[in-house]
Amino acid sequence: MPRWTIRLGFVTLSNRVFDERSYGYLQAIPQMSEMPKNGATPVRVRFAPSPTGYLHVGGARTALFNWLFARHQRGAMILRIEDTDAERNKPELVQGIIDGLHWLGVNWDEGPFYQSQRTPLYQQAGRKLLANGSAFLCYCPAERYAGGDHAIEAQDDQPKPAGPRRIVRCTCRDGKPSTPGTRPAVRFRVPAGGTTKFFDAVFGEREFSNDEMEDFVLLRSGKSHDEFGQSMYQLGVVVDDIDMRITHVIRGADHISNTPKQVLLYRALDAQPPVFAHVPLILGPDKSRLSKRHGATDVNMYRTEGFLPEAFRNFLALLGWSPGGDAEFLRTNELLEKFSLEGVSRTNAVFDRPKLEWFNTQYLQKLPIEDLLPQVEAELKRANLWKNEWAGGAGHQWFSKTVDLLRPRIRLLPDFAAWSRAFFSDNFEIDPAAKAKFWKDPKIPDLLSKLAEKLAAIPPSDWSHDACDHALRALAEAETVKAGLLINATRVAIVGQAVAPPLFDTMVVLGRDRVVTRLRHSMSASTSS
């Protein structure tokens, strides 16, 4: 990607080429459709989070849609940090947002840009709007505008607006400063009467009455009466989207009411509005907007819990979008291939955790084993169970076979280290509940002891699923007990749990010596309880 610089007014910015680290297997993004034809405007989209919190699943979904759209169209993705509110902004949260995007596999071509560093650009735009009459200096205290209807009451020097209008129009707007001398803010002068239309790729043509829009603030008041402060949201977004040549604004439906204001700003700034695409919101199980009280809303918590990013992405993509048929299990390349704005729905969607978990188990089982292995390796390293001998050669084959044996029963990545501990370490506990369930019969210690000796007699070269099967069943027959009794008891002895993969496969993977040792050991464990 070429480096570039952009010069606007007196500020010059350059992009930082982003280091596209790979996260497991996620970086494999196939080549999509051809480049736009000559003359066609290349698609440019952006994700613009505000660092007032972590990366919320709603934001993540918006980022994902932008990314899918950009990559599908062979366009550009831009990351912009909207940190114009010095009060609420927490710079340290930016890294978490970036980490979350990486984990999701969402990358970008330009940015991150920080709005807090682009204030001169917004102030320049503010001056232009003031000069062309689209904006005015407002000296009113903020409270006069806050609260809509009540503010009208407070305006004793103004006749009550007639008709349906409930919007404050102060005298500053007409060049009669209400309280001159105080530090003014810059407000947009919303046209009287008429409507503002825009096209939304999801909701269609939309039209809003101008009389319903307040004279929103563009620039906060500054430190002194002849100085402006930082930009407000509406101005910053529009100036940046123009500056960054954004062609499609894909964002949450909570912004639909802001859009006509922004369209007015585009016009006042002599710019062409982009195509808008508002995506429905994500709700909690009670249908209210998804929030902390519904559980985890921070994307990074799902990473910590051990969800596979590709499963999470598949789940998220289907929240408010569908390729049109019944297909659900869509790997990333299929998502990229099929994604289009036409498939985006207009109804809010409930975040259904059980379905997310189902996706995760599906991916755990269906992913090519080589795609899963690095993620299991990372998990074992975290738990201090990793051995370098599993990195290559025969060790790798063993590792691959073992993970493959384990994976149908795994729900989350950490299960490989916890639930499957006995497969990767000799240092494991025997679950008391498993003992209680399968070691009830008083004959068990004797049976396990006999089995140990029988297995020990099998030459290592003959150690196999069938050899174990025959040895165990022969013993069961000789002792006139059901094979199931012995199978269940043996499982507890060699992996410490009531639930594990099929016994003889497990024995093969563990190897003769380990199985024999564990059976012998289990005798003391069974008597001591």
Place this chain on the structure above:
RNA sequence: GGCGCUAUGGUGCAACGGUUAGCACGUAGCCCUUUCAAGGCUAAAAUACGGGUUCGAUUCCCGUUAGCGCUACCA
């Protein structure tokens, strides 16, 4: 309150004027079985309500209701 958006089983989606309203998650049962999963089969479960338009409405229009969003010198 005002303005706006939305409305298919409990949940996510499909059906873009004509289907016995489909798929998946979840739930229940059965099969498989060596524990537990997975897998297979089956079942219960939906077009919010009321008016239109139409030969025919889940689908188009209006109203009601409900949910959500916006209504800040937050984003």
